[in-house]
Amino acid sequence: MDDPATLALSPWREVADGVYVAVAEPARVNLGLVVGSTGALLVDTGSTPDQGRQLRESVASVTDRPLRAVILTHWHHDHAFGLGAFPDVPTLAHESVADRLVGPEALVDAAELGLGPDELRLPSRGLAVAASIDLGDRRVEVAHLGAGHTEGDLLVVVPDADLLFVGDLLESAGPPWYGPDSRPHEWAATLDGVIGLMTAGTRAVPGHGQPVDREFAFEARGRVAAVSGELIRLVDAGVAEADALAAGDWPYPSEQIAAGIAPGYAALAGRGVKGVRPILPLA
Numbered sequence: 001m002d003d004p005a006t007l008a009l010s011p012w013r014e015v016a017d018g019v020y021v022a023v024a025e026p027a028r029v030n031l032g033l034v035v036g037s038t039g040a041l042l043v044d045t046g047s048t049p050d051q052g053r054q055l056r057e058s059v060a061s062v063t064d065r066p067l068r069a070v071i072l073t074h075w076h077h078d079h080a081f082g083l084g085a086f087p088d089v090p091t092l093a094h095e096s097v098a099d100r101l102v103g104p105e106a107l108v109d110a111a112e113l114g115l116g117p118d119e120l121r122l123p124s125r126g127l128a129v130a131a132s133i134d135l136g137d138r139r140v141e142v143a144h145l146g147a148g149h150t151e152g153d154l155l156v157v158v159p160d161a162d163l164l165f166v167g168d169l170l171e172s173a174g175p176p177w178y179g180p181d182s183r184p185h186e187w188a189a190t191l192d193g194v195i196g197l198m199t200a201g202t203r204a205v206p207g208h209g210q211p212v213d214r215e216f217a218f219e220a221r222g223r224v225a226a227v228s229g230e231l232i233r234l235v236d237a238g239v240a241e242a243d244a245l246a247a248g249d250w251p252y253p254s255e256q257i258a259a260g261i262a263p264g265y266a267a268l269a270g271r272g273v274k275g276v277r278p279i280l281p282l283a
């Protein structure tokens with residue numbers, strides 16, 4: 001996957017006044033650029049430091065304003081592994097991201113991309129709830145409204161453009177992806193928060209695919225809630241975790257959900273699942 005051809009970066013496309021999206025291979029991830037009168041910021045970094053450098057150079061084709069910040073919507077490789085190209089720029093991610101980037105999953109992903117552990121740079125600042133970034137004539141807000149796709153999903157809000165970057169909390173190129181680090185039972189509530197920030201005219205740039213509107217977010221919210229509900233039904237019916245994927249009635253193709261069964265079941269431990277019933281205190 002480190003063949004340069006597979007790390008191609010599309011030209012920037014202006015999706016709102018001074019707001020641009022480029023698509024990076026091989027994951028076809030959407031990268032964002034917001035330009036204000038005194039500076040610019042990037043949303044996500046691509047899959048490798050080389051791709052991050054390519055991204056950084058490409059910003060010069062759009063603006064000569066200095067980069068004020070790089071924001072990671074979450075820790076996954078296609079969004080975060082380009083961070084090594086930005087050692088001199090403040091980089092912001094949810095406070096859980098630094099641990100994830102030195103964790104076993106990240107190291108496996110890095111090895112698959114031909115990267116050593118020392119090539120994964122950590123964000124310079126971890127965010128618990130919210131931050132605001134001043135770009136001169138516009139302000140960009142960054143918020144963690146809750147977990148879902150990962151424990152540390154961030155939202156980037158460009159109020160004057162009525163536009164959000166939502167990372168992989170929403171995807172329009174295909175169904176959302178449930179991983180071992182997903183929070184299936186919290187995802188819908190987090191999307192409620194996202195929807196609460198949207199009007200009928202708001203556009204949300206997902207991690208993958210074309211920008212979506214509030215109706216799309218409603219629809220996704222319903223399906224994500226249905227995944228959680230089905231997990232609860234299976235647990236309450238005593239279906240073993242190993243049988244859950246086959247036994248469940250899912251709103252998405254089962255391969256998208258498979259890795260989310262384990263965290264979905266783990267979060268329900270104590271509801272009486274056979275084999276994971278907690279031992280009651282006896283005194």
Ligand SMILES: [Zn+2]
Nearest residue numbers: 074076149168
């Ligand atoms: Zn992701």
